[in-house]
Amino acid sequence: MKRFPYIRWTIIGLFVGAMVINYLTRSILGVAAPAIMTEQNISSEQYSWITGAFQIGIMFQPVAGYLLDLIGLKTGFSLFVIVWSLITMAHGLVTGWMGFAALRGALGVVEGSGQPAGMKVVAEWFPARERGVAGGIYQIGASFGAVLAPPLVAWAVLNHSWRAAFFVAGGLGLIWVIAWLFWYAPPGRHRALSKGEHDLIVSGQEASLAKQRKRPPIGELLRRRNLWAIAGARFLADPVWGMLSLWMPLYLVQVRNFDLAQIAMFAWLPFLAADLGCLFGPAVVAWLQRRGVNLIDARRGAFTLGAVLMMGMMFVGTVDSPVAAVALLSLGGFAHQTLSVTVITMSSDLFPQDQVATATGVSGTAANLGVLIFTLVLGSLVDEVGYQPFFILLGLLDLLGAALLWTLVRKPA
Template identity: 45%
Template sequence: MARIGKLRWVIIGLVTLGTILNYLARSTLSVAAPTIKAEFGMDTEQYSWVVLAFQASYTVMQSVAGAILDALGTRLGFFLFAIGWALSNMAHGLASSWQGLAFFRGLLGATEAAAIPAGAKTVSEWFPAAERPLATSAFQMGTSVGNMIAPPLVVFCILNWGWQSAFLVTGALSVVWALLWWFGYRTPEAHPRLSSAERRLIEEGRGGGDLGDRPATRMAVLRSRAFWAIAVPRFLAEPAWQTFNFFIPLYLVAVWSLDLKSIALWSWLPFLAADVGSLTAGLLPPLLMRRGVGMIASRKVTMTVGAVCMAGPACIGLATSPGLAIALFCIGGFAHQMLNGALITLCADVFDKRTVATASGMAGTVAWIGGMLFTFLIGQSADAYGYNPLFIALAGFDVVGAAALWWLLREKRTVATGPTLEIHHDLIENGREP
């Protein structure tokens, strides 16, 4: 077969498309929420239970999905999960109450949980260390694009064919992608269209730190200080992204009384800004490294800059118009994807390729516990106290997360050899030394 130049970027493009459709499917409900709430007679607390059903199953299954991907391989594992989330999403149209909607939402969460671990594993398999931030940013941009496409597409379906059609259309698109993935993906070792030069580039750029004959267990990951350096900031950061995903349309209705068409006009903009944040997370670390900053430090600086930018959404309570509120949401989308891209990249940096999906999935579980707890808080307090205190809290969480990252993933200097980056022993023991 003919070789494809820079095939690794074609592969990450395929992952990005899958991530777009994954987030398009999950975002369908948030756009359709005002319509479904009115039809089912749901209040915000009941809607929060529907969201929590997704979050709870997603939280549990991220660790399971990561282990399955490491066991079955990226190709088969991601294919099976994609078919699962496509069918689960289409089944939403069968719901006739908020309880039924919560059931199908739980199935969707369980099957969609593989997307980020699969992306991280693909990056570890296909990319040398220097290119991982940009590759991670590429597939992470899919999360924002999926959210950005959802408002116009879902509103179009609702206005023309009813809310059930929105779930059928977005689910069917995921079925098509699953087939593309099955026929298009192989590991670098097995891909017939990978050139020998690119294969050498990938293999030489992976770095050391392989586990050899030692078992790659979950307990080994959990004992790693590096794991908690990633998991704790993700726990504190995820509530912001969950809020942007599930509550922006409801906020615009509750606070600014916007109609469905106005929501479609405004609510995609924060996710466009999030794409810029993802791109920044891919471009800033290499720039810092060219100026002498260490690989791990470059990720930490990127995460910290994103955390500081979260001051934007903390000021949403001061907005005097829906346009200004959306602008502050845009700053939040940019900030979150910038810091989150750095944290996801760190998994591929510090864990062996055979454990990166497990580590990423387990960190995702910790993150989604944070998101789930915050969603419960929104459900209990938004109607009574408004959204403003919640937005302030989101900014504080990320600042604490940045401090935790710097403290847990420390750099040391050795006297004998001069300034060097020395990752904590348990990082070398269970992952990869940069």
């Protein structure tokens, strides 16, 4: 096969497609929630249990990460995508809130493979100086999947029913697997990788992080304070994403009186802003490094900047204009991905390649535990106290996350 000079970028580009589909499949429910809840007579509290089931399932990320570290990305991730695609399509056949909850729990288990797989791709295929950009690029897939959900659901409802959106998203996943099986291989075995690019990747990686063992040493990993610092920061950060992807469409309908057409026009804007945040975070890190700041401190600085910007979320419920509310939600999406892509990428800076997917899975479990607690509390109280107390909370949590990273993370020797 002809050898190409930039195989690593085609690999991350292909993986972006998986993340688009991953977040599209999980975001459809939030956009379709007003229609589903009306048709199925589902209450806000029952909806919180449906969304909570997904968060419980996705907390099995360490298992997914361990399996990916154990059997490799090509086979392991292909199986995960096939299963999540079939479960997504099954959403179009279910009725009743308990049926939705069961499917969401199962979907969470397999979709939890996305972040560990992405970080393993970054760790294997990119030198240290490019990992932030590569991580930001694949995180764009997460935001872009959420961008696509509102127009897809609007098309489905207007032309068929909300069920059609799940069938389309599941079918896209099955198509993607074919491309992955054809093109993906580790750098040492990729048939189109040139020697020059292989040497660039290997020479740019920390020798201490490139070692490989037959099984990821879980006990050793769980004793590392760096893991719990990253996990704690993600636990505090991810409730914002839960608000945007699971509750924002309901907020816009219930409080701002948006209809389906307005949801399709405006609900994707916070996720477009999040795409920009995926690029802004790595850009801040690179800017700080050019001024002599070391890599770990640069990542902590970018996270802190995102946490400061997140304070704008405190004012979403206080502004009179729906346009201003959407603008502040968009600022929240931008700020979240600025700091989220930064803290997720830190796993590849602090853990060896044979541990990075497992470490990302453990921190992902913490992140989704934060979303689970947040969404259950919101679902039980929102009809009584409204959304504003939760917006205030979201504006402050990431400042605590920044404090954790500055006090607990230790730089590699």
